[in-house]
Every structure is written in structure tokens, then in C-alpha cells.
Amino acid sequence: MLADHVEEVRLVDHHVHGWFTEPGDRDAFEAALNEGSTGPVPPGRSGFDLPLGVALRHWCAPLLGLPRHASPDDYWEARAATPYDELVRTFVEAAGVDHWLVDTGLTPALVTDPEPRSEVLRLELLMEEVLGERDVVGAFRERLDATDAVAAKTIAAYRCGLDIDWSRPSARAVAGRARASGGRVEDPVLVAFGVHEAAARGLPLQVHTGLGDRDLDLRRADPLHLRPLLEAVDIPVLLLHCYPFHRHAGYLAQAYDHVYVDVGLAINHLGARSVELVAEAMELAPFDKQLYSSDAYGLPELHFLGAQQWRWAMGQVLGGWVRRGHWSEHDAIRVVDMVAGDNARRVYEL
Ligand SMILES: [Zn+2]
Incomplete structure (x- = not known):
């Protein structure tokens, strides 16, 4: 049955990404619930007063008894009363994840x-890392040839x-x-060169x-800007997060055979509205080009919550279509398997 399968x-x-090496204090915890702000939660306000804060109390509280x-x-x-290694184990195991593709470039010393x-x-x-080398281009190529990473990532x-x-720089x-x-x-020349x-x-x-956080100009983060790059390369291009441009990303995934999409990060931060997010992600993008990710960072709760909200949303969205007779349960289960992991295993040759 679909409901059991998706769970x-x-x-x-x-x-x-990884989880913090230390449990941290309450201020740090509440600040970590806010993706956009890079500062502390101002006095008199609570980090819990966000969709993610409510989702945490809904889905994560039972795991703490x-x-x-x-x-x-x-x-x-x-x-705070739970030993930190036990807290991490509880949430990470409950995520039901077999394999993680880790972006190791974000604060590696802290996670x-x-x-x-x-x-x-x-x-x-x-x-x-190679900017100080005499031959920057050669050093960059050498490092890239030696990597055993399964994918590259740009934070352009x-x-x-x-x-x-x-265009490809000289x-x-x-x-x-x-x-x-x-x-x-x-x-941009250095960024385009790396890509x-x-x-x-x-x-x-x-x-x-x-x-992302406010270090980024959201107006310039719309994936539609990537069209010249998509026309120039033929490797799989995986558009991460995408919100609020996930419908643009879905269009690109339909228009270009080598484009893939996910709604990670937003799946955590939209809380109960992650159901509508997943529904919108299912509008245009081919099912064999959608991938699951949490984009969890820092709080181990997020490694679990992303998975849990994705499971809940897929069950609600596809289950609704099955109940109304638009989809067969067989098709729904097949699509769940594709997005849950089969597409990722294929694209990254895991
Ligand atoms: Zn990330």
C-alpha cells in the first residue's frame, strides 16, 4: 500500500551537510531554525515562531519522548537532557537514509x-585552495583529476x-x-571556469x-538564468532547492534532458506547506528527474525532518490522486521509488 510504502x-x-559537532546552546539552536537571517534571534522573539519551528515540535518532539x-x-x-550522540543517532537513524551525498565545503571544522x-x-x-599557486589553471585541473567526488557543486x-x-573562459x-x-x-570568469x-x-x-541566507541576492538565483549554461554542457545538471522558483526549475527539467530538480532546504523550512511544495514540484518535471534531498545542516533534527516531511507530502499528494482515481497505486509507488533514491543512484552511479 502507498501509505506504508512511503513511510x-x-x-x-x-x-x-553534516551536523554540529557540539549540541550548542538555546540561542544557537533557535538561530539555526532561520535560513534567511545570518544573525542571532533578536531579544523578545523566538526562533520557534517559524513554519520549521512548528514542524519540529510536531514531528521531532515524539522522538524525544x-x-x-x-x-x-x-x-x-x-x-538538552539527551546525550548529544544519542540525539544525533535518534534523528539520523529515523531519517531512513541509505546513502548521503555530502557537500563538505560548508564550515567543515564545525560539523x-x-x-x-x-x-x-x-x-x-x-x-x-589553489589561488596562491603559480599555475592556478594547472593546479585546479590536477586537483579535479584526483578527486573521488561523485559530483561537483557551484555556489555561483x-x-x-x-x-x-x-561561456568557457580561456x-x-x-x-x-x-x-x-x-x-x-x-x-564570474573563475566561477564559469570551474564549472x-x-x-x-x-x-x-x-x-x-x-x-539561501541573505548573503545571496535571491533575484539573481532564479534557475532560468542558467539557460546559456544548460545549452553549453551535456553533463547532468542538478538544480538544488529552487524555491520559490521550483516551477521554473520544473520547466527546465522538462525542456532539457540533462536537467534534474529537487526541493531540498525548502522541504524543511516550509513546514506544513511542504505538502503544497511537493505538489508543485510534481507539476512539470519528469518523474525520472526529481530527486530527494534535505539540505540539512547543523541540527540533526533537520536530517530527519526533511525525510519525514517529504514522506508525508508524497503520501498526501500522490495518495490524494490515487483516492480520486487519477493515478493508480502502482504508478504512485513507482514514482515514490524513483524520487526516493532510484534517480539519484542512476545519475551519480552509486
Ligand atoms: Zn547545501
Whole structure:
């Protein structure tokens, strides 16, 4: 039956980060519930007053032995009283994930990566590691040839926006821009170079699109800006997060054979509305090109919550279509399996 299947199916989380090595205090915890702001929660306000905060009290409280919708105070008390390694184990195991594709480039010193995992290589970080070399282009290529990562990732949206010149830069142009970069890769030439080098090696490319923290200009994170790049490369391009442009991303996945989409990150932050998010993700994108991800970072709750809300949403959306007779249960179960992990196993050759 669909309802049981969607609760039990094992997942591949194709874009995720580690959890904090330390449990942290309540202020840090509440600040981590907010994706957009990079600052602390102001006095007099609560990080729980977000869709994610309610979803946490709904789905995560029972795993700490609390009733659903336990108060923020009770939740924090139970969390703080649980040994941290036990807390991590509880939530990470409950996610039901068989394999994690970990973007190891975000604050590696502060997090512990999940297992079993494959690595996703951050191109801008790799470029920053070789900026001091005499032959930047050669050093970058050498590192890329040596990687055992199953995919590359660009955070162009954070560094320069997606509306850049995506043509392949010359080695000479790259060398010049590298000297002028001041140690941080924000130059579109350097970003485009990394992407084309990864593509030339056949590495699937993850692209951050849509929401993120306020270091990013959301206007320039619409995946529609990527059309020139999509026309120029033939490796799998995986559009990450996408919200609120997930319908644009779905269109691109239908229009281009090598484009894939997910609604990770938003699946956590939209809370109860993740049902509508998943419904909208199911509008245009071919079913064999949608992937599950949590994009969890920091709080181990998020590794579980992304999976749980995805399971709930798929059950609600597809179950509704089955009940109304639009879909057969067989088709629904098949599509659940594709998005849960089969598509990721195929694209990344896991
Ligand atoms: Zn991420």
C-alpha cells in the first residue's frame, strides 16, 4: 500500500551537510531554525515562531519522548537532557537514509558528516585552495583529476549570481582574474571556469538555486538564468532547492534532458506547506528527474525532518490522486521509488 510504502522506503539524500559537532546552546539552536537571517534571534522573539519551528515540535518532539506540539521550552529541555550522540543517532537513524551525498565545503571544522556517504566537491572552494599557486589553471585541473567526488557543486548564486556570462573562459583570462581575486572567488570568469572544467570531466553538477541566507541576492538565483549554461554542457545538471522558483526549475527539467530538480532546504523550512511544495514540484518535471534531498545542516533534527516531511507530502499528494482515481497505486509507488533514491543512484552511479 502507498501509505506504508512511503513511510518505509529507504532514501538517498543527494544533497546534505553534516551536523554540529557540539549540541550548542538555546540561542544557537533557535538561530539555526532561520535560513534567511545570518544573525542571532533578536531579544523578545523566538526562533520557534517559524513554519520549521512548528514542524519540529510536531514531528521531532515524539522522538524525544514528548507529545506532539510540545512547547518550545519543553522541547529544548528534553533536547538538552539527551546525550548529544544519542540525539544525533535518534534523528539520523529515523531519517531512513541509505546513502548521503555530502557537500563538505560548508564550515567543515564545525560539523560531523553522515555515513555512508559520497562527496560533493565545491568548485569555488577548490579554486580558493589553489589561488596562491603559480599555475592556478594547472593546479585546479590536477586537483579535479584526483578527486573521488561523485559530483561537483557551484555556489555561483552566492558569489556572483546566476545571470553571468557562462561561456568557457580561456586559461589566460583565468590566470589574470585569479591574480586579481584577493583570495575569494567571486569573479564570474573563475566561477564559469570551474564549472566548465568539472563538466569536461563528466562530473554531474549541482547548482545552488533559489533560497539561501541573505548573503545571496535571491533575484539573481532564479534557475532560468542558467539557460546559456544548460545549452553549453551535456553533463547532468542538478538544480538544488529552487524555491520559490521550483516551477521554473520544473520547466527546465522538462525542456532539457540533462536537467534534474529537487526541493531540498525548502522541504524543511516550509513546514506544513511542504505538502503544497511537493505538489508543485510534481507539476512539470519528469518523474525520472526529481530527486530527494534535505539540505540539512547543523541540527540533526533537520536530517530527519526533511525525510519525514517529504514522506508525508508524497503520501498526501500522490495518495490524494490515487483516492480520486487519477493515478493508480502502482504508478504512485513507482514514482515514490524513483524520487526516493532510484534517480539519484542512476545519475551519480552509486
Ligand atoms: Zn547545501
